[in-house]
Amino acid sequence: MKMKYKLLAGLVVLIMLGGCFNNDDDDVKTSGSDVVSTSTAAAAVEPVEAEVAEEPEVMESSFVQITDAQITEFKELMEPYGSFEFDVAQSKNDVNIVLKYPDHMDAESFEIAGKFSILLLMSVSNDTEPYGNVVKSINNYEIKLYGDGTYLGSGSKLANSEEITWDIPESTTNLWFEESESRAWAGLGAYVDSTDAIIQITTDPYLTGSDKWGIMHAYISDGWYYLEDYQKKRVAKNIGDSITLILYESGVVEDGAPLKIHIHDSYGTEVAENSLWTGEYTIYE
The missing domain is CATH 3.30.300 (GMP Synthetase; Chain A, domain 3)
Structure with missing residues (x-):
């Protein structure tokens, strides 16, 4: 009899223990299911980074x-x-x-x-x-x-x-013109000093800026009056060509631009001038 009670008691213990193990098993599975679900949810809400377009490579060629x-x-x-x-x-x-x-x-x-x-x-x-x-x-x-x-x-x-x-810029243009004028005056001064026939060379007194260099005046000694007409033409052309070359090289006048040259005696009387069209000189008595 005692043996039966012992067996029944043992079966009760086994049944109780089995129920505990089954409950633990369910907890583990639920917990594992929860983990998987949480992980999946996290993956679903995680922002997807936009792809950055790469800059096109510059070809070596x-x-x-x-x-x-x-x-x-x-x-x-x-x-x-x-x-x-x-x-x-x-x-x-x-x-x-x-x-x-x-x-x-x-x-x-x-x-x-x-x-x-x-x-x-x-x-x-x-x-x-x-x-x-x-x-x-x-x-x-x-x-x-x-x-x-x-x-x-x-x-x-x-x-x-x-x-x-x-x-x-305009400042540079002005600077260049000032330097060109300095070279022109230096060249004309050297030319006057190189000969006794020329007293002075000036620009036109009625014009200003770059325009004044388009008309030049040369004042010569009275030895002019002792020359023959053909000699006067030669002298006038020589003076005019020399002045023109100096102005071209200095930059105050554009290379090839026509120049008007007036030649005067020591008293200011005009004795010769060139033609802008032919370049020939007219001699005045």
Whole structure:
């Protein structure tokens, strides 16, 4: 009898223990199910990062890279046009050139330096002969010039254009003209000092600015009156040609522009003048 009670008690314990194990099992499964559900939910609400579009790569063939060796060659090519400090920087197909001159430059020097610097650098960068046929550049070029520490102006040439665009401020234009006038007066003074036949050379007193250089007056000695007419014409032409050459070289008058030359005796009486159309001189008694 006691044995039966013991067996029944043992079965009760086993049933109780089995129920505990079953409950634990359900908890584990539920817990695992909850974890999976939570993880899935988290994944569902997690923001998706937008793809960043990559910048298109610039192909090597789309611009010509200037090398140090080519810059050195370019410096040597530019030396005959005057001493200067040189700097070049390139960003992809944009090339910036800086030429710094120790002295002021006139308009002609500016254009020569700017044009040659761009064209020569184009030649060097494209591996062509400097003075040969310059191939069309696929770089954009910009040049800035400084003379004696003063900004003189700039020029630019785009790859899709054959033209060089110049940007010269008025201050530079005025500076160049003042320097041209100084050279003109110095040249005329030296010419007067070189001969006893000429007393003085002046611009037209009724005109100002650059216009006054279009009409010139030369005052000569009275030795003029001892010359034959054919000699007077020769002397007048010689004086007129000399004045014209000085003004052309100084830059106050554009090369090839017509000039009116009046020649006077020592008292101011006009004795000869040239024709703007033929260049021939008329002699007055």
